[in-house]
Amino acid sequence: MKSKIGIAVVLLVVVVLALFLPNFGGRYYTQIFVQVLINIMLAASLRPSLLCGQLNIGHSAFMAIGAYASALLAKNLGLPFELSLLFGGALSAAVGLIMGYPSLRLRGVYFAMVTVSFVEVIRLIAQLWVSLTRGMSGLSGIPKPSLLGMVLTTKASQYYLALGLLVIILLILYRLEYSRLGLIWKSIGMADNLSQSLGINVANYKLLAFTLGCFFAGVAGAYYASFFRFLFPPEFSFLLSVNILVYNFVGGRGHFIGPIVGAAFLTLLVEPFRGSAYETIFFSIAMLLTILFLPGGLITLPGKLAGLWSGSTGSAPATSAAT
Amino acid sequence: MALLEARNLTKYFGGLAAVNRVDITVNAGEIVGLIGPNGAGKTTCFNLLSGFLPPTAGSITFNGEALVGLKPHHIVKRGLVRTFQLTTLFLDMTVLTNVLLGLHLSSQRGFGRVLLSLRSFPREEITRTHEVLEFTGLAPYADELAKNLPHGRQRTLGIAMALAARPLLLLLDEPVTGMNLDESQQVMNLVKTIRDRGTTVLLVEHNMKAVMGTCERIVVLNFGEKLTEGTPSEVGSNRAVIEAYLGSGGEHA
Numbered sequence: 001m002k003s004k005i006g007i008a009v010v011l012l013v014v015v016v017l018a019l020f021l022p023n024f025g026g027r028y029y030t031q032i033f034v035q036v037l038i039n040i041m042l043a044a045s046l047r048p049s050l051l052c053g054q055l056n057i058g059h060s061a062f063m064a065i066g067a068y069a070s071a072l073l074a075k076n077l078g079l080p081f082e083l084s085l086l087f088g089g090a091l092s093a094a095v096g097l098i099m100g101y102p103s104l105r106l107r108g109v110y111f112a113m114v115t116v117s118f119v120e121v122i123r124l125i126a127q128l129w130v131s132l133t134r135g136m137s138g139l140s141g142i143p144k145p146s147l148l149g150m151v152l153t154t155k156a157s158q159y160y161l162a163l164g165l166l167v168i169i170l171l172i173l174y175r176l177e178y179s180r181l182g183l184i185w186k187s188i189g190m191a192d193n194l195s196q197s198l199g200i201n202v203a204n205y206k207l208l209a210f211t212l213g214c215f216f217a218g219v220a221g222a223y224y225a226s227f228f229r230f231l232f233p234p235e236f237s238f239l240l241s242v243n244i245l246v247y248n249f250v251g252g253r254g255h256f257i258g259p260i261v262g263a264a265f266l267t268l269l270v271e272p273f274r275g276s277a278y279e280t281i282f283f284s285i286a287m288l289l290t291i292l293f294l295p296g297g298l299i300t301l302p303g304k305l306a307g308l309w310s311g312s313t314g315s316a317p318a319t320s321a322a323t
Numbered sequence: 324m325a326l327l328e329a330r331n332l333t334k335y336f337g338g339l340a341a342v343n344r345v346d347i348t349v350n351a352g353e354i355v356g357l358i359g360p361n362g363a364g365k366t367t368c369f370n371l372l373s374g375f376l377p378p379t380a381g382s383i384t385f386n387g388e389a390l391v392g393l394k395p396h397h398i399v400k401r402g403l404v405r406t407f408q409l410t411t412l413f414l415d416m417t418v419l420t421n422v423l424l425g426l427h428l429s430s431q432r433g434f435g436r437v438l439l440s441l442r443s444f445p446r447e448e449i450t451r452t453h454e455v456l457e458f459t460g461l462a463p464y465a466d467e468l469a470k471n472l473p474h475g476r477q478r479t480l481g482i483a484m485a486l487a488a489r490p491l492l493l494l495l496d497e498p499v500t501g502m503n504l505d506e507s508q509q510v511m512n513l514v515k516t517i518r519d520r521g522t523t524v525l526l527v528e529h530n531m532k533a534v535m536g537t538c539e540r541i542v543v544l545n546f547g548e549k550l551t552e553g554t555p556s557e558v559g560s561n562r563a564v565i566e567a568y569l570g571s572g573g574e575h576a
Contacts (some may be wrong), residue, residue: 008479129420180427180444187424190413197373198428198488 018163022156024090030155034227037162038220041169043247045216048173048209050248051182052160053189055108056210059217059244060113060121062092063126064236066218068126068133069223081146082235087224092218094213100210104203119238126233143224156225167217170260172255176212186208239280246283250290252297261298281302325384326351326492327372327403332381335365340558341367343547344381347525349492350573351447354514354524355519358531358539358558359439360567363544365527366408369496372525373405380387386491406481414470418461418480420443421469423452425484452487459513477504479513486517495526497535509539543567 022030040060049056064113065237070088073079079087109219126133133139143162145152152158165256176182184205188194190282225231243266273279327349342364349355357365363426367541370376372383374395383390383527385403393401410434413421435557450491456462459479464472477497498514499507511533528534534541543550543558545567551558558564 058508183420183424184428186416187413187428190415191411193375194407194411194413194429194484195424196375196395196406197399200397200428201394201396256483 010188011297014037015157030159032271034155034159035271037159037166037242038224038227039247039267040044040245040260041215041220041223041287041289042171044085044173044256045213045215045220045257046181046188046244046248046261047253048176048185049206049213050253051177051185051189052206053192053211054104054206055112055245056115056213057112057238057241057245058118060117060236060238061115061212062096062217063221063240064122064126064233065095066092066221066222067225067231067236068139069218070222071139071231072132074143074226075139075141077278078143079145080149082148082225085219085226086224088225089215089218092221093215096214097207100207100214104206104210113158115204115241119236119241123233123236123238126231131303133231133233136233138230140230142225142229142231162223164228165219169219173216174256180194181208188296205225219308243283246287248295249271250286252294252299254296255299258297262290263300302304325349326386327525328384329368329372329421330384332368332371332383333365333379334371334376335376335379340547342371342378345544345547347548347549349523349525351523352518352521353540354518354526354538354548355384356534356541356555357527357544358529358534359544359550364547365544367492367497367547368544369527370407373403373494399488402489403494404485404488404490404492404519405494406485406496408496409501410523412469412477412480412484414468416469416473417466418469419452419456420466421480422455422461422483422487423448425487426452426489427456429490430530449476455483455487458507459486463552473504475510479510480504482510482513483515490522492555494522494527495524495528498526499528499530502530507533522539 022034042063046056046059065289066088069091070084073084073087074081099118106114127135129135130137141153145158147161152161177185184195184200188200188202188205192202244263247262247266248259249262250266251260252258266283269286270279270282273282290297292305325348327347329345332342332345332347333340336527343390345364345368347355347357347368357368359365367376372390374390374393374397378391381391384467385398385401388401390401413424416424423444424524425436427444430438439548453462453465453501456465459482461476461480461483464476469477472480482493482495482498485495499510502510507530514524514526514537526534527540540552541554541555541558541563550563550567553561
C-alpha cells in the first residue's frame with residue numbers, strides 16, 4: 001500500500017516535470033531533454049529483444065535506417081512528417097525482419113556478433129552512398145517536424161511532440177509486455193527449450209520481438225532526424241548500440257521501467273562529457289559499478305536503501321520479473 | 324495398438340553412433356521404461372522422439388502419423404509431450420504461471436491468436452490449471468516462485484507443466500533422479516495415476532527400484548543399441564543387462 005502511494009507520487013512528479021521542462025533554461029536544455037526522450041525510446045524498444053534473451057547490439061543501425069529514410073523522404077519528396085516517420089519505422093522493421101530471420105537462429109554471443117557487424121554495414125552504406133546520403137559531408141536541410149500540416153518551429157513544441165511520441169511508444173510496449181505475448185517472450189528468455197517443448201514456435205516470437213524493436217528504433221531515428229536536422233554517419237556507430245544496451249542493464253532488466261530510468265539517468269549524467277573520450281569511460285564505469293553493486297539495476301536501489309534503513313541484513317525485496 | 328512406433332532409429336554425431344538401429348514400440352495405456360548405463364543414448368532417443376534432434380535414419384510414427392521432420396512445437400500439438408532432465412523450469416515465475424503457460428502455450432493455435440487476444444487468461448484455463456496443481460499436490464505452492472521450491476517439487480512441477488499440455492504420450496526424462504526414497508515413491512505413484520487417467524508414459528530413469536516397481540515393460544540400451552526388452556523380471560535376470568551395468572569381469576559380482 002505504502003509503496004503504491006510512493007509510486008504514484010514519483011509518477012506525478014515525473015509527469016509534471018516532463019510537462020514543464022522546456023520552460024526552464026532555454027534552448028540548450030530543451031535539446032538535452034529531447035535527447036533523453038529519444039534515448040528512452042531506443043532503450044525501451046530494445047527491451048522485447050532482451051526479454052527473449054537475445055543480446056542485440058545492433059539497435060543503432062535500425063535507428064539510422066529510420067533516420068535516413070524519413071529524412072530523405074521528407075527532404076526530397078516533401079512527404080509530411082507523420083508519413084515519413086511511419087515510413088522510416090516501417091523500413092527499419094522490414095530490414096529487421098529480413099536480417100533477423102536467418103540471424104535469430106544463432107544464440108548468445110554469435111547473435112550479438114551478427115548485430116555488431118550489421119551496425120558497421122549500415123554505417124558504411126550511409127558513409128559511402130554519397131549520391132544519396134551525402135556521405136561524410138552529412139545530410140543537412142532536413143525539414144522540421146510538423147503535425148497535421150502545421151510546422152513546429154520552436155524547440156519547445158518539438159519537445160512536446162517527442163514527449164507525445166514517447167508516451168504512445170511506451171503505452172504500446174507496456175501493453176505488449178504485460179500481455180500473454182510478453183509472458184511468452186519472458187518464458188523464451190528463461191528457458192527456450194522448455195517453451196519449445198510446450199508448443200511455442202520460438203523463432204517466430206523472437207523475430208516478432210526483434211522486428212517490433214526495429215520499428216520503434218526507426219521511429220526514434222526519424223524523430224531524431226527532424227529535430228537535429230543533420231545526419232552524420234559516425235553518430236550511428238557501434239558505440240551508440242552499446243549505450244542503448246547499457247541503459248537497459250544499468251536501469252535494470254527486471255521491470256519495464258528499467259530502461260526508462262537507465263536512459264534518463266545516464267543521458268543526463270553523461271551530458272558534460274558528450275562526444276569526448278570520457279563518455280566511453282563513463283559508460284564503462286557505470287556498467288561495472290552496476291554489475292558489482294546493483295546487479296538488478298537502478299530500479300532495485302530504493303528497495304536496497306529501504307533494507308539498509310530498516311537495518312535488516314536480509315536480502316532486498318527482489319523486483320519480480322514474472323507476470 | 325501401438326501409440327508410438329520408432330523403427331530403425333539412428334543418430335550419428337560425426338562418426339559416433341549415439342543411437343543405432345533402435346526399435347521402440349509403446350502401446351496405449353502402458354508405462355514403458357528406457358534404461359541403460361550412462362551414454363547409452365537414452366536422452367538422445369528422447370530428443371529424436373520429441374523433434375529436438377533430427378534422426379540420421381529411421382522412422383517415427385505417433386498415433387498413426389509420421390513425426391520425422393516436424394518441429395518440437397508441432398509435435399506437442401499432436402499429443403507427445405516431454406519433460407527435461409534436471410530442473411528446466413521458468414524459474415522466475417510462480418508455480419501457477421508455470422503450469423498456466425504449460426496449458427496455454429500448448430493450446431495456442433498459432434501466432435495470430437496471441438496477437439489478437441492480448442487479454443489475460445480465459446477462466447477455464449485457470450480452472451484447469453488449479454486442477455492440475457491439485458492433482459500433482461502442488462496446490463499449496465501455487466504462488467511460490469518456481470526457483471524457491473524444494474528440488475523434489477521442482478521436478479513434480481516439470482511433470483505438471485507437461486500434463487497441462489494434455490499429452491497422449493508423456494516422455495519423462497529422469498523424473499526421480501536426485502530424490503530421496505519418499506519423494507521418488509510419491510512421483511512414481513503420480514506416474515501410475517497419470518497412466519490410470521489415460522496418458523501413456525515412456526520414462527528414462529537411473530533409479531532401478533523406481534523403474535522396476537513402476538514400468539510394465541523395459542527397453543535396455545547399451546552403446547546406442549537395443550540390448551534387450553521385456554518385463555522387469557525378465558530384464559532384471561538377463562545376463563547381458565547385468566554385464567552392461569556391472570561390467571563382464573566377474574569380480575564385481
